[in-house]
Amino acid sequence: MSSLPYAGLNLGYFVGDNDKNVAENRRIMRKSLNLQQTRMITADQVHSNKVSVINEKSNISGWEDPRRSIRLTDALITNLQNLTLVITVADCVPVLIYDTKNKVIAAVHAGWKGTGLGIVKRTLDQMKDSFKSNLENCQVGIGPSIGICCYSVDIKVIDFFRSKFSYWREIFNLEKNTFGKLNLVEANKRQLIEAGVPAQNISSSDICTSCNNDLFYSFRKENGVTGRQIAFISLNNKTL
Numbered sequence: 001m002s003s004l005p006y007a008g009l010n011l012g013y014f015v016g017d018n019d020k021n022v023a024e025n026r027r028i029m030r031k032s033l034n035l036q037q038t039r040m041i042t043a044d045q046v047h048s049n050k051v052s053v054i055n056e057k058s059n060i061s062g063w064e065d066p067r068r069s070i071r072l073t074d075a076l077i078t079n080l081q082n083l084t085l086v087i088t089v090a091d092c093v094p095v096l097i098y099d100t101k102n103k104v105i106a107a108v109h110a111g112w113k114g115t116g117l118g119i120v121k122r123t124l125d126q127m128k129d130s131f132k133s134n135l136e137n138c139q140v141g142i143g144p145s146i147g148i149c150c151y152s153v154d155i156k157v158i159d160f161f162r163s164k165f166s167y168w169r170e171i172f173n174l175e176k177n178t179f180g181k182l183n184l185v186e187a188n189k190r191q192l193i194e195a196g197v198p199a200q201n202i203s204s205s206d207i208c209t210s211c212n213n214d215l216f217y218s219f220r221k222e223n224g225v226t227g228r229q230i231a232f233i234s235l236n237n238k239t240l
């Protein structure tokens with residue numbers, strides 16, 4: 001329903017697109033994937049490391065209503081059936097986690113700030129605390145996001161990672177000490193593996209949203225004015 005610069009199937013509210021178009025796009029997406037029977041839940045996504053566990057008491061209605069997202073959070077976890085956790089992105093890294101034994105799922109939004117603040121690590125910690133997840137049983141999918149080929153960052157970002165991670169040099173391609181390119185997918189993989197997720201359980205699309213702007217929205221490539229694609233995960237007690 002959306003027109004340029006949101007043309008395609010923009011699924012993100014609050015990016016400048018018309019709310020009615022986004023609501024219709026969301027209805028189209030849900031119907032085409034036969035997800036009408038599941039409740040779909042989104043996060044506010046404020047580039048934090050806040051994690052929210054979704055249970056029956058949570059506000060879990062209103063995929064079409066922009067005011068119904070879970071406030072001030074960047075990761076959603078649940079063990080409820082027929083509930084779809086949704087992350088909206090346009091360059092940031094979407095990380096989907098599935099504990100195959102305890103049947104717990106998580107969807108994480110990891111931009112540079114959330115990644116630097118350890119959002120993936122905190123999500124895994126919460127899965128362990130709330131659901132006794134053994135990370136060896138977790139399968140992880142990493143969706144299309146900006147690649148190291150296109151993700152130039154400045155000294156502010158480099159310093160942030162340098163202050164947090166001993167391996168920071170391994171996730172940058174430094175051109176100078178004050179400028180370089182960040183491998184955001186690798187940064188998140190490092191957090192997953194260090195926390196205890198086996199490397200062979202992590203699948204990454206390795207598709208750069210900026211290089212493939214004909215297929216994906218890219219915040220960088222489109223100078224900050226663009227739509228959002230989504231990554232989603234749900235536990236379903238029957239095959240869709």
Ligand SMILES: [Zn+2]
Nearest residue numbers: 149150208211
């Ligand atoms: Zn690229």
